Amino acid sequence: NAGVTQTPKFRVLKTGQSMTLLCAQDMNHEYMYWYRQDPGMGLRLIHYSVGEGTTAKGEVPDGYNVSRLKKQNFLLGLESAAPSQTSVYFCASSYRMSGQPQHFGDGTRLSIL
Amino acid sequence: GQQVMQIPQYQHVQEGEDFTTYCNSSTTLSNIQWYKQRPGGHPVFLIQLVKSGEVKKQKRLTFQFGEAKKNSSLHITATQTTDVGTYFCAGSDSSYKLIFGSGTRLLVRP
Numbered sequence: 001n002a003g004v005t006q007t008p009k010f011r012v013l014k015t016g017q018s019m020t021l022l023c024a025q026d027m028n029h030e031y032m033y034w035y036r037q038d039p040g041m042g043l044r045l046i047h048y049s050v051g052e053g054t055t056a057k058g059e060v061p062d063g064y065n066v067s068r069l070k071k072q073n074f075l076l077g078l079e080s081a082a083p084s085q086t087s088v089y090f091c092a093s094s095y096r097m098s099g100q101p102q103h104f105g106d107g108t109r110l111s112i113l
Numbered sequence: 114g115q116q117v118m119q120i121p122q123y124q125h126v127q128e129g130e131d132f133t134t135y136c137n138s139s140t141t142l143s144n145i146q147w148y149k150q151r152p153g154g155h156p157v158f159l160i161q162l163v164k165s166g167e168v169k170k171q172k173r174l175t176f177q178f179g180e181a182k183k184n185s186s187l188h189i190t191a192t193q194t195t196d197v198g199t200y201f202c203a204g205s206d207s208s209y210k211l212i213f214g215s216g217t218r219l220l221v222r223p
Binding site: 035040041042043044045058059092097098099101105106107 | 114119122143144146154155156157158161163201203205209210211212213214215216
């Protein structure tokens with residue numbers, strides 16, 4: 001019972017490098033989300049998707065792009081990494097957006113030097 | 114935009130003492146969810162409250178939703194070391210997106 005799987009778990013980048021974080025869920029959920037978690041600031045929504053082929057901006061979308069080509073996968077891209085993007089990134093999924101619990105992956109710890 | 118405030122930021126208690134965290138929203142919520150995140154772990158859903166004035170219990174945990182649906186609380190009776198972690202509230206308004214509070218980190222002295 002995998003649930004939500006994120007890869008990689010850890011990554012160190014240099015400023016200006018690009019990378020893609022991968023999220024996969026096996027619960028047939030329509031909705032998927034990318035959050036970042038910084039100390040003392042809780043979880044902030046970066047982008048989300050309400051279904052295959054759709055994406056929308058969340059609270060802090062600048063510097064990130066996303067794609068949902070398949071229902072089970074949600075990719076988060078950093079085109080030109082900046083030190084301010086050092087954070088822990090969580091992917092989550094849910095059956096509906098409102099009124100349903102979100103299921104989180106284990107997170108990706110990303111450091112930008 | 115919608116904001117969800119949570120206090121306190123930290124709470125350090127002796128095992129056996131009670132613990133409460135409070136959540137306040139700038140707007141009326143359609144529902145509120147609570148999550149627990151163990152150190153080094155990911156948020157795990159605990160419960161959802163929907164009705165005005167609703168109270169739900171899970172063993173030693175009591176969750177309340179305010180009459181105006183703008184505030185909520187989580188109370189833990191007789192804390193145990195297994196309660197250690199960060200507790201987040203997350204409110205959903207008419208936009209349906211969840212807005213997370215900043216969390217309350219609970220530390221328990223054995």
